Amino acid sequence: MEPENGFIQEFKVKGGDFSKAGSISTEIKEILQEVGIDSSIIRRVAIASYEAEMNMVMYSRKGEVSFILDSVKILIKTSDEGPGIEDIDKAMQEGFSTATDEMREMGFGAGMGLPNIKKHSDEFKITSEIGKGTNLSITFYLEQQNKQ
Ligand SMILES: Nc1ncnc2c1ncn2[C@@H]1O[C@H](COP(=O)(O)OP(=O)(O)OP(=O)(O)O)[C@@H](O)[C@H]1O
Ligand SMILES: [Mg+2]
Structure with missing residues (x-):
């Protein structure tokens, strides 16, 4: 793999499939480790x-996750088909969650996912259409001086 030419990998997500939950982020982490990206960036x-x-x-x-790596940045793009998010400002608040009791029993539903994505990334964009789905664009710069 040659980061200077860019590297892209796409992953598919099946809604409701908790058996594979976390496998995409694990794969992304492994790719970044192989390429020798700074461990503090990998963690974020x-x-x-x-x-x-x-x-x-x-x-x-x-949904789909696109993982893009070039010499300047890491870009994670997601695009899903689903209910969409009615009120993005509310969804971005710490503690807001519509998780079911079943999800909460599995340890999810703290309402910290979206706030943590924003907190740990350099750029975060979220768009959503009711009844259609949600898209995220999450950027991490490899060097701080490339931050816009
Ligand atoms: N891809 C999505 N499609 C539809 N709704 C979403 C999506 N992502 C988030 N939401 C909505 O935004 C809310 C907040 O999301 P967030 O990830 O911050 O918290 P959570 O998933 O409820 O809990 P946690 O992430 O802490 O387990 C969710 O409860 C859900 O209502
Ligand atoms: Mg979440």
């Missing part, structure tokens, strides 16, 4: 991609 990417992946497992019918 792993947290954000795990939360994005879990939200798709919990709330969408299906």
Whole structure:
């Protein structure tokens, strides 16, 4: 793999499939480790991609994760088909969650996923359409001076 030319990998997510939950963020983490990315960046990417992946497992019918790495940045893009998010500002608040009792029993539903994605990334964009789905764009710069 040659990061200077860019590297892209796409993953599919099946809504409701908790058996594979976390496998995408694990794969992304392994790729970043192989390439020798700074461990503090890997940690942030792993947290954000795990939360994005879990939200798709919990709330969408299906979705895709694109992982893009080039010499400047790591970009995680997600796109799902699902109910969408009615009030994004509310969803971004710490503690807001519509998780079911079943999800809470599995340890989810603290309402910290989206706030943590924002906190751990350099750039975070979220768009959503009711009845259609949700898209995230999460960027991590490899060097602080590349931050916009
Ligand atoms: N991809 C998505 N599709 C539809 N709704 C979503 C999606 N992602 C998040 N949401 C909505 O936004 C809320 C907040 O998401 P967030 O990840 O912050 O918390 P959570 O998933 O409820 O709990 P936690 O992530 O702490 O386990 C969710 O409860 C859900 O209502
Ligand atoms: Mg979540």
